Amino acid sequence: MPSFDLFRIGHSNMPAERFVSTTAESSRAECRSGEEMMLVPVRLFLILLLAAAGPALAQDAGTLEDKPLPPLAHPDSPSVPAKELFARKTKPVPLAARSIGFYASGCLAGAVALPINGSTWQVMRLSRNRNWGHPKLVAFLERLAEKAKKAGWNGLLVGDMSQPRGGPMLTGHASHQVGLDADIWLTPMPDRTLSPEEREFMSATSMVREDRLDVDPKVWTHERTELIRTAAQDPDVERIFVNAAIKKALCREARPDRDWLAKVRPWWGHDYHFHVRIFCPPDSPQCKPQPEPPPGDGCGHDLDYWFSEGVLHPAPPVEPAKPKPSLTLANLPAACRQVLMAP
Ligand SMILES: [Zn+2]
Numbered sequence: 001m002p003s004f005d006l007f008r009i010g011h012s013n014m015p016a017e018r019f020v021s022t023t024a025e026s027s028r029a030e031c032r033s034g035e036e037m038m039l040v041p042v043r044l045f046l047i048l049l050l051a052a053a054g055p056a057l058a059q060d061a062g063t064l065e066d067k068p069l070p071p072l073a074h075p076d077s078p079s080v081p082a083k084e085l086f087a088r089k090t091k092p093v094p095l096a097a098r099s100i101g102f103y104a105s106g107c108l109a110g111a112v113a114l115p116i117n118g119s120t121w122q123v124m125r126l127s128r129n130r131n132w133g134h135p136k137l138v139a140f141l142e143r144l145a146e147k148a149k150k151a152g153w154n155g156l157l158v159g160d161m162s163q164p165r166g167g168p169m170l171t172g173h174a175s176h177q178v179g180l181d182a183d184i185w186l187t188p189m190p191d192r193t194l195s196p197e198e199r200e201f202m203s204a205t206s207m208v209r210e211d212r213l214d215v216d217p218k219v220w221t222h223e224r225t226e227l228i229r230t231a232a233q234d235p236d237v238e239r240i241f242v243n244a245a246i247k248k249a250l251c252r253e254a255r256p257d258r259d260w261l262a263k264v265r266p267w268w269g270h271d272y273h274f275h276v277r278i279f280c281p282p283d284s285p286q287c288k289p290q291p292e293p294p295p296g297d298g299c300g301h302d303l304d305y306w307f308s309e310g311v312l313h314p315a316p317p318v319e320p321a322k323p324k325p326s327l328t329l330a331n332l333p334a335a336c337r338q339v340l341m342a343p
Pocket residue numbers: 030031032173176181182183275276
């Protein structure tokens with residue numbers, strides 16, 4: 001059994017991922033990464049939540065229609081899922097920047113937007129309005145885009161960050177709630193400004209070989225290793241999540257300096273993009289950090305679990321999954337109510 005740092009369920013050695021992988025969503029689990037997870041008290045709840053999140057994968061198309069969500073019939077009801085409330089907030093709270101809560105259970109005040117066009121990045125899927133983050137995340141992405149360009153990567157295509165006030169999302173992620181997570185495509189930015197249509201409908205490319213045991217040599221290049229290494233070596237970065245086949249390739253291609261590999265963790269999905277998580281910023285006392293990754297580079301036999309038969313070809317669930325509970329406002333830190341209600 002590999003070290004599943006944060007994922008172990010109290011009474012069992014079965015890592016939380018196995019619970020996730022028995023759900024119908026598992027094979028497409030993008031960044032609904034329990035990843036990441038999890039603080040013990042909310043662990044199981046969040047695992048259930050993972051399974052409930054609808055897909056919004058990097059390669060899933062967006063829309064060009066400007067259609068606001070319909071008003072909620074009972075927005076003040078305590079049972080309203082928090083994702084319904086946060087998804088209806090299209091503007092940030094103009095307060096000092098603060099990440100509140102845990103990556104998979106929190107919200108964000110004072111968010112800033114990553115501009116949709118930079119000299120070394122472009123934002124994808126603009127219809128999702130998820131290019132918001134803590135200013136530290138935006139600064140990190142701008143810094144990474146420039147460093148990556150110098151390392152031979154033409155520019156970043158940036159996928160989901162957070163909603164304007166953070167919080168749970170209607171589709172796609174368990175985390176990304178506090179403005180400190182960002183998805184970056186493993187497809188380089190082209191040498192032109194993408195059209196609105198391309199940003200919604202262009203597909204990312206899977207880096208994983210058909211048998212799921214390694215990267216696809218037809219598309220994988222060493223520049224991708226350099227890109228992920230560059231991100232992992234940034235002192236603000238706490239974790240990076242990639243598909244296990246990608247982690248295997250990074251282990252193979254890393255040079256003698258391998259310390260950065262410890263931050264790069266395998267997780268379901270993440271075939272098309274990698275997910276960067278930065279540390280809780282000093283201005284955010286209510287931000288809950290994630291414990292350090294286990295020692296070692298996480299290569300070799302640490303990856304065996306991910307290439308085992310049960311993970312590569314999970315048995316279908318015995319019974320259809322029951323509808324899963326959603327986080328409500330009461331499940332989030334109390335300050336998130338103020339963030340939500342602020343004008
Ligand atoms: Zn993500």
